[in-house]
Amino acid sequence: MQIGILGFKFTGKTTLFNAVTGASLPTGQGGVEPHLAVGRIPDPRLERLTAMFNPKREVHATVEWVDVPGFEPSGAAGPGEGTRFLEHARRVDALAQVVRCFDNDFETPDPLAEIESLALELVLADLQVVENRIDKLAKEKQRKGKNDQPLEPPLMERFQATLSDGKPLRDLELNADERKLTSGFSLLTLKPLILVLNGDEGGVPQDVLAAAAATGAEVVDLCAKVEAELAELSPQERSEFLADLGIAEPAAHRMVRSAYRALGLHSFFTVGEDECRAWTLRRGALAPEAAGVIHSDLERGFIRAETVSYEDLIAAGGLAEAKKLNKLRLEGKSYEVRDGDVLNIRFSV
Ligand SMILES: Nc1nc2c(ncn2[C@@H]2O[C@H](COP(=O)(O)OP(=O)(O)O)[C@@H](O)[C@H]2O)c(=O)[nH]1
Ligand SMILES: [Mg+2]
Structure with a gap:
């Protein structure tokens, strides 16, 4: 762009x-x-x-x-x-x-x-x-x-x-x-x-x-x-x-x-010990397209996107805490990614 x-x-x-x-x-x-x-x-x-x-x-x-x-x-x-x-x-x-x-x-x-x-x-x-x-x-x-x-x-x-x-x-x-x-x-x-x-x-x-x-x-x-x-x-x-x-x-x-x-x-995030990263996504794009922004393999083999909103993650204080609070969702292929979503793509190729 x-x-x-x-x-x-x-x-x-x-x-x-x-x-x-x-x-x-x-x-x-x-x-x-x-x-x-x-x-x-x-x-x-x-x-x-x-x-x-x-x-x-x-x-x-x-x-x-x-x-x-x-x-x-x-x-x-x-x-x-x-x-x-x-x-x-x-x-x-x-x-x-x-x-x-x-x-x-x-x-x-x-x-x-x-x-x-x-x-x-x-x-x-x-x-x-x-x-x-x-x-x-x-x-x-x-x-x-x-x-x-x-x-x-x-x-x-x-x-x-x-x-x-x-x-x-x-x-x-x-x-x-x-x-x-x-x-x-x-x-x-x-x-x-x-x-x-x-x-x-x-x-x-x-x-x-x-x-x-x-x-x-x-x-x-x-x-x-x-x-x-x-x-x-x-x-x-x-x-x-x-x-x-x-x-x-x-x-x-x-x-x-x-x-x-x-x-x-807009942007979605991936987080972890190695890297925290913001990725650019077309507004309206679905989860597999977001996966494809990271790597084409992730789009091809897309299974689910573990998703938590930025606000929920910050409020919870960490991924494990967000999970305990049921703020970590498993989203499928038809999920429209929102601005600030933190995603972890599950895939298999
Ligand atoms: N006072 C003031 N001067 C500015 C500002 N922005 C740029 N300038 C000055 O205006 C002149 C032209 O700036 P430049 O960025 O080269 O303009 P360009 O020709 O549009 O690329 C330079 O002398 C800048 O320092 C500003 O916000 N305030
Ligand atoms: Mg100039």
Whole structure:
């Protein structure tokens, strides 16, 4: 899974990328190359499990982050001109737009204009894809007397109407067949979007927060510069620093989890003396699919999943105690894994 960090130049994209991946790329340069790195999904629950089991290893779930080259409104050429930026945006699974809310030396911030301008660019790029597709479908129909996929023309026309209205496609209700049909087109406004309002230490103005939330996107506010500095501290130093400020965890952690949720993902855990580990799972996935995330043998030979919720395990104080309290369940193939489930897969191959 990849999340693209997008936005105008000098909004703090690379600073945020450094904060979430632990990279130390130079900032303030408005670079043109994309950068890719893996970042952990911060999860305080995993830390508590590690404290309980004292394993040799603690392994976080991860996602890949892409620092996408800055978006530049396609001025003279007119909006909708293909940019390098769009190529990179098409390849990722979710979009995190960094919006500048802090003052820099040369321009006062205009966060709402940034949000609208990028949203429009994505809508226009999708409209072009959809209209090309409509042309192709019309030609196919002329040639063959019908379309191979009869569901597609009405769907594309619905898309065209929505986009022509200036609206993203992500709010449309699509059934499973329709989703499948569209999956090959890399439509940008179908991808989950989160808005990262990047402010100064003083925070982001309330009216900007409200206006961003009104777009329907998931909104997180932070100060990327502080987050990048926090990421460079040792865990010990970081908790002391946060405790001084009376903050439970870095804002970047909230941002990462929002993006993870927006992707339709959640985590389950495996625990033991060797390793406590968080694994990424599609929301809605059943126990055998979770087993398959660990190893394909576990999915193939799946028998049962010994399951306890994170909360029950913590409340009980250990696996043996949870079992005594009847909190350890044996779940079968049709069990839908919940966020925070602690699983032990029984299998035979
Ligand atoms: N005041 C302030 N400056 C920031 C913040 N985030 C980034 N910057 C600065 O803005 C400039 C551009 O940041 P950079 O991450 O390179 O932006 P990019 O072009 O979007 O990748 C750098 O000088 C950063 O130090 C922030 O939260 N507050
Ligand atoms: Mg950059």
